[in-house]
Amino acid sequence: MSTQIVAxxxxxxxxxxSLYLFRIMYQLGSRLGYVVxxxxxxxxxxxFLQALMAMPxxxxxxxxxxxxxxxxxxxxxxxxxxxxxxxxxxxxRQFWDEAAKNRHIVEAVPGxxxxxxxxxxxxxxxxxxxxxxxxxxxxxxxxxxxxxxxLEHQAANSGWILEKGHGRGQLIVLPRNEFNHPELKKSAAxxxxxxxxTRIFPILG
Amino acid sequence: xxxxxxxxxxxxxxxxxxxxxxxxxAHYVDNDQVFCLLYREMWFRHLYARxxxxxxxxxxxxxxxxxxxxxxxxxxxxxxxxxxxxxxxxDEFVYQFQSFCQYRAKMKNKTxxxxxxxxxxxxxxxxxxxxxxxxxxxxxxxxxxxxxQEKEGIEQFTATDGYDYSGGSNVLxxxxxxxxxxxxxxxCLLGDYQTGLKCLLPIDINQQGVxxxxxxxxxxxxxxxxxxxxxxxxxxxxxxxxxxxLLYIYKTKQYHQKSPQYEQILxxxxxxxxxxxxxxSLCPQTKLVEETVNSQLxxxxxxxxxxxxxxxxxxxxxYDELFSYACPKFITPSAPSFEEPLVNYNQDAYRLQxxxxxxxxxxxxxxxxxxxxxxxxxxxxxxxxxxYMEVDEPTLRTILFSYKHKTHAVDSDxxxxxxxxxxxYIDDDMIHVVESKPxxxxxxxxxxxxxx
Numbered sequence: 001m002s003t004q005i006v007a008x009x010x011x012x013x014x015x016x017x018s019l020y021l022f023r024i025m026y027q028l029g030s031r032l033g034y035v036v037x038x039x040x041x042x043x044x045x046x047x048f049l050q051a052l053m054a055m056p057x058x059x060x061x062x063x064x065x066x067x068x069x070x071x072x073x074x075x076x077x078x079x080x081x082x083x084x085x086x087x088x089x090x091x092x093r094q095f096w097d098e099a100a101k102n103r104h105i106v107e108a109v110p111g112x113x114x115x116x117x118x119x120x121x122x123x124x125x126x127x128x129x130x131x132x133x134x135x136x137x138x139x140x141x142x143x144x145x146x147x148x149x150x151l152e153h154q155a156a157n158s159g160w161i162l163e164k165g166h167g168r169g170q171l172i173v174l175p176r177n178e179f180n181h182p183e184l185k186k187s188a189a190x191x192x193x194x195x196x197x198t199r200i201f202p203i204l205g
Numbered sequence: 206x207x208x209x210x211x212x213x214x215x216x217x218x219x220x221x222x223x224x225x226x227x228x229x230x231a232h233y234v235d236n237d238q239v240f241c242l243l244y245r246e247m248w249f250r251h252l253y254a255r256x257x258x259x260x261x262x263x264x265x266x267x268x269x270x271x272x273x274x275x276x277x278x279x280x281x282x283x284x285x286x287x288x289x290x291x292x293x294x295x296d297e298f299v300y301q302f303q304s305f306c307q308y309r310a311k312m313k314n315k316t317x318x319x320x321x322x323x324x325x326x327x328x329x330x331x332x333x334x335x336x337x338x339x340x341x342x343x344x345x346x347x348x349x350x351x352x353x354q355e356k357e358g359i360e361q362f363t364a365t366d367g368y369d370y371s372g373g374s375n376v377l378x379x380x381x382x383x384x385x386x387x388x389x390x391x392x393c394l395l396g397d398y399q400t401g402l403k404c405l406l407p408i409d410i411n412q413q414g415v416x417x418x419x420x421x422x423x424x425x426x427x428x429x430x431x432x433x434x435x436x437x438x439x440x441x442x443x444x445x446x447x448x449x450x451l452l453y454i455y456k457t458k459q460y461h462q463k464s465p466q467y468e469q470i471l472x473x474x475x476x477x478x479x480x481x482x483x484x485x486s487l488c489p490q491t492k493l494v495e496e497t498v499n500s501q502l503x504x505x506x507x508x509x510x511x512x513x514x515x516x517x518x519x520x521x522x523x524y525d526e527l528f529s530y531a532c533p534k535f536i537t538p539s540a541p542s543f544e545e546p547l548v549n550y551n552q553d554a555y556r557l558q559x560x561x562x563x564x565x566x567x568x569x570x571x572x573x574x575x576x577x578x579x580x581x582x583x584x585x586x587x588x589x590x591x592x593y594m595e596v597d598e599p600t601l602r603t604i605l606f607s608y609k610h611k612t613h614a615v616d617s618d619x620x621x622x623x624x625x626x627x628x629x630y631i632d633d634d635m636i637h638v639v640e641s642k643p644x645x646x647x648x649x650x651x652x653x654x655x656x657x
Contacts, residue, residue: 057615058437061561065396065436068537069557088568090606093599126609126621129632135602171633179613179623180630182639 046108048080052087053115056122060084079105092120096141117141126179130163133170207290212465215251223256224248239282242273250297253304260319263305267329270298274338278345282376285368291376292419295383298335299390305330306536310551324543332538336391339384346381349407367415382408382415386422389429394536396558398433402617405430410446420457421466424450424473431480432533436562438614440488440624447481451498475505479531482506483524486513487569488612488624489576516570524566528559569611571604579627579638587634605631 051059064072064081071077079102086095095116099106106112120139124131137143142150151172154160161173178185215224227245234240249266252258258266276282309323309330328334343349354360367379385404392401408416410430417423427450434443454474461467481502485491491499502510509527513520535554541547574594578585591601612625628639 056610056613056621057619061565062397062399062437064561065398065558068553069560085568088607088610090603090610092603092606123606123610126613127605127631129630131631132633165633179609179621179628182628182630 048077049106049109049112052080052084053109053112053119055087055116055119076105087116087119090123092139092141113141125174125177128174129176129180130171130173132165133172136172207287211247215255219251219255221255223252239276239284242269242276245269246273246294246297249301250293253297253301260308260322263301263308264322264326264329266301267305270301270338271334274342277377277380278341282374285375286379288367288375288379288415288418289421291379292383292422295339295380295387296421296425298338299387299394302330302332302335302391303394303534303536306332306538307534307551309541310537310553311549312541312547313549315547320543323541327540331540332395336388339387339391342377342381342384343388343404344381346377346384348378348381348385351378352407363414366418379415383422386416386426386429389433390425390533393429393433393533395538396535396554398436401429401433402437406617420461420464420470424454424470428473428477428480429533431477431484432531435480435484436558438565438611438624439616439622440484440614441490441493441622442616443484444481444488444490444493447477447484448494448498451477451481451501452495455497455501476531478502478505479527482510482513483527483531486510486524487566488626489514490624490626492626514573516566516573521563521566524563525559528562529555532558568607572608572611575604575608576627579629579636580640582636583638585636585638587631587636590636605629605636 048060048063051063054060060080061084067077072081079098083095083098083102083106086092086098099113099116117140124136124139128135133147137147140150151160151162151170155162159175163171163173165171174180176184224247227241227248230244231241246269249258249262249269252262253266312320315323348362351360351362355362362378362382367382368375369378385408388404389401392398392404405426408414408426410416410426415422416426427446431443431446431450434440434446451474454470458467458470458474461470464470478501481494481498482505485494485502494502506527509523513523532555535558537550537554541550578590578593582590587598587601591598594601594604596604608625612628613621613623616622626640629636630639631637
């Protein structure tokens with residue numbers, strides 16, 4: 001089996017979120033004595049970009065638990081780890097700046113930018129009821145007319161509402177959820193799993 | 206006989222020596238193959254516990270497991286064995302795998318003879334072999350389907366503790382069941398926490414089950430479940446399970462004082478307290494912890510927990526100390542390269558997991574400060590809070606985003622679950638604090654009383 005085929009299978013395993021399969025194939029590659037760096041790593045960054053795109057799911061961190069430290073010291077990995085760090089700590093401005101410096105990596109996977117914007121909106125939706133336009137713009141890296149179009153689209157399709165702020169520009173009202181509107185939080189005390197109820201069916205019968 | 210006599214005889218007659226070889230006893234049992242394989246398994250177990258196995262003995266033990274498991278998987282086995290024995294078999298199998306990986310990774314002082322043996326028997330204790338056997342037990346026993354059907358009332362398994370009272374055998378089914386716990390443990394040793402938790406999914410750890418019928422299995426399940434949850438930032442789940450387990454051990458450990466596993470029980474108890482201390486320092490949800498457990502925790506780690514929440518250099522040293530004490534003995538499963546200069550790589554896996562754990566702790570460094578202020582205010586402007594925290598507003602926003610992301614984990618169903626003890630939302634530039642109230646659950650209590 002050629003190095004290229006092993007590498008492709010590994011990427012596929014990572015993309016399918018089968019970390020177990022990923023680990024098996026990685027170990028297989030190592031055991032069969034392939035030259036792991038270079039040709040192999042040309043396939044790696046896209047796989048890990050896919051893991052970043054899964055945020056807020058911890059796929060990227062879970063991948064890191066499986067990759068030996070010496071491999072993580074490779075330059076391309078270091079860049080991805082930096083990008084991940086910015087996303088994990090809410091530093092969207094720094095993330096977009098770093099991504100711009102490494103376009104050759106981030107453009108390897110179609111839809112990467114949109115996926116990160118989706119993650120940014122997820123974090124904003126946990127945090128804000130009403131968000132000032134400049135804060136949104138920085139988080140999703142869209143400004144000016146492009147942002148106007150984006151907001152129109154979100155207002156038409158995702159329930160966003162555009163308001164005028166107190167002399168400071170636009171405010172965007174994000175859709176209500178239990179995290180930015182605590183009164184919507186369903187009380188866990190009200191719910192009992194159906195499996196627990198089935199225990200008393202014979203008695204009720 | 207298994208639970209008491211073997212231990213008693215070992216203590217009295219074979220304290221520092223192996224039991225008689227299988228060849229010496231075989232003729233007493235008419236050379237019964239299954240008996241000999243089972244006896245040999247216990248022979249090796251005794252060797253590992255009391256003495257130090259040689260490389261050849263490690264390899265022979267692997268061969269014995271292969272032969273024994275082939276019989277169970279592919280032949281009709283007409284016997285019932287105690288659950289304790291079946292658990293011990295799985296537990297020991299994983300332990301010997303872990304021990305072999307640790308042994309093999311210390312290449313520096315290996316003799317030429319040992320290296321030659323390692324090259325020759327490179328399939329012994331191979332990670333795929335170990336995982337394949339455990340997975341084979343799960344699949345061949347149909348245990349997942351059995352547990353599903355049990356919920357619908359079609360099958361009986363838990364109610365009989367896995368035993369078969371209709372003339373059949375419990376061996377394959379119960380080995381399949383315990384293998385799910387074995388797989389959780391192996392995947393944790395490899396750092397694959399997500400897969401480990403997936404393997405355990407068919408077992409409902411919120412209910413009593415066969416896994417609770419043996420104390421060793423119960424503790425191993427909850428310890429690894431809690432550890433994997435901690436590494437995946439599912440702190441509330443980890444806290445709940447550690448709390449329940451520690452309370453259970455507190456109430457029942459007196460009944461296990463004479464058990465050969467008593468020391469292991471105590472060790473795991475201490476490790477779980479350390480892990481609970483870590484979880485509560487990262488996710489202060491002390492309301493989830495029972496008073497008895499809380500008071501033990503304060504006694505053991507109260508001072509360290511206070512220091513951990515300062516997130517200074519000393520705090521990271523304490524996180525390091527507790528993690529290193531309480532974590533599983535991680536392994537690197539791949540075979541060594543015999544060509545390069547021989548080095549020890551037995552610590553590599555542990556160092557990686559520790560590094561990534563501390564990296565996560567560092568990312569949560571500023572959250573503690575936010576929490577302190579949020580507890581004091583019901584509303585506060587971004588500008589004011591930024592001032593108090595001595596940062597600018599953009600930096601404060603990133604801290605608040607980070608707080609939200611780190612305290613809202615993704616569970617196994619892909620849903621967002623909040624771990625936050627203190628939460629907030631922002632309206633334009635005003636932060637509104639939301640303190641979570643403890644949820645009183647009455648439904649389960651009433652159901653239990655009705656069933657009684």
